[in-house]
Amino acid sequence: MIDYKGVDFGTILRRYDIEAQNETTPEAVAKKMLPADPVLKNVAECVLYMKFKDVGPATAEALKTHKALDIINNGLVVGMECVAKLYAEHIYYLPEIMMAAKTMEIGIALAEKQIPGGRETKGTVVMHAAEGDPHDIGKNIAAVMMRSSGYEIIDMGKDVAVVDVVAKVKEVKPIMVTGTALMTTTMTAFPRAAEILVKDGISLPFMAAGGAVNRDFAESFDLGIYSEKAPQTPPIADKIIAGYDWKRIRDEWESIVGGE
Amino acid sequence: MAVTRYTKMAYGSADEMVFGTAKQPVSYGFGIKVGAGRVIPELNYAPRPGSEKDPAKLRKEYVDYISKDVLNRAVTLGFPDVQLETEWVSQMGNPKMSTPVVEGQKEICEKFHEEYGINCAVRHTIPDQREAEEGLRTGMGGSHAYPEALFRAAEVACESGADVLSCETMGGKELADYAVTNGDITAFLFGVGYLGSIDMEYVWSEFVDIAKKNKAVAGGDTNCSGANVSMFMAGGYLDNDVQRTFSAVTRAISAARTLVAWECGAAGPDKDCGYEGPIAKAIAGKPCAQEGKNCQCAHADLQGNLMAQVCDLWSNESVEYHPEFGGSSVQCWLGSLGYEVSLMNTAIATGQDKTLRDLYMISDRARGPEGYVLAYDNAYKIGQAIAENGNDLYLRAKAAGLTAAKIIKGGYEGKEIQLTNKQLDVLNAVIKELEALPEETDKFTEYCAKKYADLVPNFNMKNYGL
Numbered sequence: 001m002i003d004y005k006g007v008d009f010g011t012i013l014r015r016y017d018i019e020a021q022n023e024t025t026p027e028a029v030a031k032k033m034l035p036a037d038p039v040l041k042n043v044a045e046c047v048l049y050m051k052f053k054d055v056g057p058a059t060a061e062a063l064k065t066h067k068a069l070d071i072i073n074n075g076l077v078v079g080m081e082c083v084a085k086l087y088a089e090h091i092y093y094l095p096e097i098m099m100a101a102k103t104m105e106i107g108i109a110l111a112e113k114q115i116p117g118g119r120e121t122k123g124t125v126v127m128h129a130a131e132g133d134p135h136d137i138g139k140n141i142a143a144v145m146m147r148s149s150g151y152e153i154i155d156m157g158k159d160v161a162v163v164d165v166v167a168k169v170k171e172v173k174p175i176m177v178t179g180t181a182l183m184t185t186t187m188t189a190f191p192r193a194a195e196i197l198v199k200d201g202i203s204l205p206f207m208a209a210g211g212a213v214n215r216d217f218a219e220s221f222d223l224g225i226y227s228e229k230a231p232q233t234p235p236i237a238d239k240i241i242a243g244y245d246w247k248r249i250r251d252e253w254e255s256i257v258g259g260e
Numbered sequence: 261m262a263v264t265r266y267t268k269m270a271y272g273s274a275d276e277m278v279f280g281t282a283k284q285p286v287s288y289g290f291g292i293k294v295g296a297g298r299v300i301p302e303l304n305y306a307p308r309p310g311s312e313k314d315p316a317k318l319r320k321e322y323v324d325y326i327s328k329d330v331l332n333r334a335v336t337l338g339f340p341d342v343q344l345e346t347e348w349v350s351q352m353g354n355p356k357m358s359t360p361v362v363e364g365q366k367e368i369c370e371k372f373h374e375e376y377g378i379n380c381a382v383r384h385t386i387p388d389q390r391e392a393e394e395g396l397r398t399g400m401g402g403s404h405a406y407p408e409a410l411f412r413a414a415e416v417a418c419e420s421g422a423d424v425l426s427c428e429t430m431g432g433k434e435l436a437d438y439a440v441t442n443g444d445i446t447a448f449l450f451g452v453g454y455l456g457s458i459d460m461e462y463v464w465s466e467f468v469d470i471a472k473k474n475k476a477v478a479g480g481d482t483n484c485s486g487a488n489v490s491m492f493m494a495g496g497y498l499d500n501d502v503q504r505t506f507s508a509v510t511r512a513i514s515a516a517r518t519l520v521a522w523e524c525g526a527a528g529p530d531k532d533c534g535y536e537g538p539i540a541k542a543i544a545g546k547p548c549a550q551e552g553k554n555c556q557c558a559h560a561d562l563q564g565n566l567m568a569q570v571c572d573l574w575s576n577e578s579v580e581y582h583p584e585f586g587g588s589s590v591q592c593w594l595g596s597l598g599y600e601v602s603l604m605n606t607a608i609a610t611g612q613d614k615t616l617r618d619l620y621m622i623s624d625r626a627r628g629p630e631g632y633v634l635a636y637d638n639a640y641k642i643g644q645a646i647a648e649n650g651n652d653l654y655l656r657a658k659a660a661g662l663t664a665a666k667i668i669k670g671g672y673e674g675k676e677i678q679l680t681n682k683q684l685d686v687l688n689a690v691i692k693e694l695e696a697l698p699e700e701t702d703k704f705t706e707y708c709a710k711k712y713a714d715l716v717p718n719f720n721m722k723n724y725g726l
Contacts, residue, residue, distance in 0.1 A: 001275065001618050001637065002615065002618040002619070002622065004618075004622045004625075007622065009625075009626040012623055012626075013623075013624075013626065013627050015497070015626075015678050016497040016498070017497040017680055018678050018679075018680055020497070021680040021681060021682070023681065087500070090500045093443075093500055093501060093502065093503065093682070094441055094443075094493070094500075094501040094502060095441065095442050095443030095444075095502075098441050098442050099442065132349075132350035132351065132389075133350070134388075134389055134391060134430065137437045137440070137441065137489060140437065140441070141441060157393070158391065159389070159391065159404075183306075183349065183350070184306055184307075184308070184309050184580055185306070185307065185309060185311075185312045185349040185350065185351065186349075186350060187309065188309045188310060188312075
């Protein structure tokens with residue numbers, strides 16, 4: 001082997017990841033966000049530090065003194081908001097999001113039992129991976145992020161036939177339907193489904209996403225909107241709740257996914 | 261078909277390995293000899309959306325446009341060899357869609373070979389659409405009957421004229437997806453290293469028989485559905501989903517799985533997207549296809565030069581067929597591949613192959629942990645760990661992962677590769693976790709079967725005959 005001892009790799013490549021690493025601790029970021037109430041803080045910290053074994057007892061303890069909705073909105077959800085902030089600042093990564101979401105869901109399930117009729121979600125979203133496409137990891141990640149943001153998710157899985165997607169939309173009347181595709185020959189299922197929906201008089205945003213899909217394709221058919229990465233899905237859904245239709249989402253896409 | 265495990269290394273040392281030469285070269289198609297002293301460009305492509313609508317359109321796209329364009333450009337630029345790779349779109353599971361494509365590509369290769377003398381062949385990579393929730397094995401039911409369709413596709417490909425049969429099998433994917441998104445290295449080891457290897461044996465024993473019966477070459481597989489998901493989610497310097505130390509360890513584990521196709525009798529070359537190729541080649545001596553710097557149309561990874569170090573076929577991964585300024589996309593990327601291959605073959609012809617190999621490797625050695633463990637000297641060490649435990653699917657995969665993790669740790673401590681604090685934390689956690697696992701396969705299986713029963717959707721031991 002050629003002797004490379006003493007080679008200055010800094011002249012060959014630049015490790016931007018090393019230079020840009022955020023050395024702030026989760027504690028420092030969360031300090032400004034956590035609730036002052038010690039009971040709610042304890043619940044929020046269970047989510048923040050992914051203590052899925054502790055979140056049940058902490059929620060049960062909180063239910064003795066606090067209303068269930070208060071615990072959810074000002075404890076569990078705040079903990080998840082801290083996690084989202086840490087993810088955005090490259091202190092937490094995907095596994096922390098997944099584990100924190102799981103922890104939050106345990107707490108919510110327990111607290112929800114105390115709410116007559118269950119907790120109201122922000123809205124229902126139907127998610128699927130395209131017909132003929134077995135790749136659904138992106139959809140699964142987005143589903144976790146959407147649930148963490150307060151949406152009810154109907155996950156139809158992968159390789160879902162166009163007719164089944166259309167039928168489900170008609171059945172549950174979601175605020176949005178999403179489809180992911182990793183292959184260019186399967187993503188053509190999305191305009192086919194959207195065309196049937198339009199023909200049947202249904203107008204809702206049809207989010208097209210996944211490795212094969214780009215914004216140009218997603219916006220090439222009526223109803224189509226785009227999501228480049230899973231974390232962009234909740235802010236787009238929030239705008240739909242706020243009254244945006246698919247055309248306005250397209251028009252303001254950059255500012256929506258940029259968090260403005 | 262009997263399975264013969266690798267317990268010894270094909271190469272006596274890492275330094276013996278170089279691009280263009282494999283211990284066991286393979287010949288097929290119209291004059292193609294892989295691993296026999298020169299590197300061959302392998303061009304992969306995807307048809308335009310809409311071309312999958314009917315058999316005539318699809319055949320025209322693959323044969324009259326794509327294949328003809330590639331072969332024409334190869335002759336135009338003076339490339340002596342070219343291999344085409346058709347990764348079947350899902351619609352080709354229907355023989356009415358696939359048969360005309362396979363037959364048509366064979367015919368056009370023969371025509372160009374006869375007219376110009378160019379060496380050419382087609383690899384057909386059939387789709388594995390099996391889903392864990394419906395069953396991975398034949399007869400397990402499921403509305404789609406995907407396991408039956410998988411073997412039927414292999415037969416259609418080989419009967420219709422495929423030169424090389426390949427596949428990107430999905431065994432272990434349900435656990436791999438969970439492992440990558442949750443940072444759970446044990447789940448990856450169990451899903452890919454152990455169960456995935458069992459599934460490979462199930463699938464490739466059959467593929468090898470089908471290929472032999474039809475005088476096709478059973479090439480090999482890749483852990484695209486696991487280690488590549490891990491690698492691409494780990495991404496580059498701006499990405500923040502998966503730690504690159506984690507993905508590097510998953511890559512090493514995947515080598516133990518990819519090896520199984522060859523243990524079942526497949527001859528190589530394995531699949532281009534199997535970045536674990538250098539490890540598998542070090543153990544088995546069979547030719548490997550790789551991709552890197554000339555596959556930017558499909559993948560951006562952190563070891564674009566390094567991956568050329570010991571390749572036998574050099575690939576572009578895939579490009580959608582469309583026009584570019586320099587011709588069609590397949591022509592442009594063939595040019596990119598072909599000139600790189602020409603450089604490698606010039607290095608071989610002038611006795612400079614090991615120098616070029618080392619330059620490829622050194623340029624990416626410190627770019628990221630995955631490239632670091634795949635550098636041929638480190639890949640060889642991981643290969644040794646697998647071979648030393650070759651008869652036990654679990655122990656060899658664990659040894660691969662642990663060896664890779666310790667190689668990275670050593671490189672970090674020796675100041676050869678930098679890691680972020682987070683990458684280092686995850687690396688230390690991976691080492692600790694792997695070291696704490698049982699030494700006995702039965703205990704490990706029992707532990708994992710219980711642990712992941714409720715955690716991993718669609719996990720079913722029956723899919724693996726257990």
